Amino acid sequence: MIKNRITRIGFVLLILQFINPLLFSQIFPFQVGEWKKEKYGYLDYDLNVIIPPKYIEAGSLENGYALVKINESESAVIDSQGNELFTFTDESSYLSQIYEGVFSFKKDGLEGLMNVDGEVIEYGYESISPYINGIAIATFRDEEKSYYIDSHKKKMFKSFFLFDPPFNAAGFFNNEIAMVYVEKDGIKQWGLINEQGRYIVNPGNFFMGNRSFNSHGLILDRVDLYGKFGFHSRNGEWIIPPIYYDAYWYSGKVIAVMYKKPEYDMIYPNWQLIDEYGNIIRVLDENIEIRSNFYDGLAAFKRTDGWLYGFIDESGDIAIKEAYSVIYSGFKDGYAEVEYQGDIGLIDKEGFFTSLKEILE
16 A cells, blocks of 8 residues: 655646646645545645645646645635635536636536636536636537537527537647547547647547647557557648557657567567657667656656666656656656655656655654
8 A cells, every 4th residue: 555645636637738738836736645545735846835735635736726625525726825715516526627717516416617716607517628728628418429618609508619510529629639539330430620620630540549649740649449659740641650569749859669569479678769750869778668758858767677667868868767666757847756665755857855754744
C-alpha cells in the first residue's frame, strides 16, 4: 500500500492542459494518506504548505481559483490563499477542472455548468464539459450522441448547437481541429473536423482514441486498433508513415518512437528519437525503454534489464540517472513526482529529492 503519495492533479487532464494550459503560478495540490483515505492540500513552489491536507479531492489553480471536494456531495471554490469562496452541491464521482472561469457539477442526477461566482449557466445534461475556447461537449440522457455547444450563440435552447447532425462521440478542439467518430453499419469510423464542423479527414478506419494527439501540427495516429503508429498532418496526409510499433507525442523538438517490436526471443525494444519529418536524431541504447512523453524537455525511461526509472532529455542524453521505483508525473514547472527508496516526494531537474515528510514537518 502506498502511503504519503503526492499527486499534482494537473497531470490527470493531460490533453486539456495542452489545449488550454493551466496557470500553476502560485499553488498546486498534493495528496497524503492511504488509498481511499487520501486527503489533499496545497503547496507553493517553494514547497511550503499553504493549505494543510483536508479535502478528499483538489484541483489545480486557474486564474486564482481552484475546485475542492469537501465530501462526496459537497464541493467548494477556493482562492489562492485557501479561502473557501462558496460551497455547492456536487454529486459527481470526479472533480471537474476550472476552464475559462467555468466548471461542471452534478445535482439530482444531471450535470450543468457553474462559474466561479456561483452562477449556474447550464443545467439538464447527462454530461457536459467546461468550455474550452468557448466550446463545450454535452450529451443528453437516452441519446448516444455528443453535441458541441458554443457559449456565444445561446439565443434559445438548441439554437447554440454548432453542428447538425451531431457525432456519436466528440473530442475537444485542439489547434482548431477535433477528433470525432460516427457509426456506420455498426462500425466506428474516426475523422477530423475543423471549427466550422467540416471534415478535413473523412471518417475511416483510423484508430484515433486515447493515443491520438495533435501537437505542434502533428497528429499521432495508428491505422487500426492493432496497427503501427505514424503521424499525419491536419489534412490527413501522412508526414511520418505508420511504421512504428509505439510512439509518443511530438514535443516540439523530437518524437520518441519504437522501431523494433520485442519478440518472444528478443529482450530489447529499440527506441529512437526522430524529428518532425521522420529523420533520425539519435538511436538510443538498445536496453533503454521510453516510458512517457516529454514534459519540460524530459521523458521518463527505464532499462529493460532493470526496474528503476530516470529521465532522458530531448537530445537522448540521460539527464537524471535511474533511481526511482515509481514516477507518478512528468515534469511541470520544474518538479516531477516520484518514489525514491520507499519515500514519496518531488524532484527538480537536477535530481534533488524533497520528501513529503520533510515538507509537512
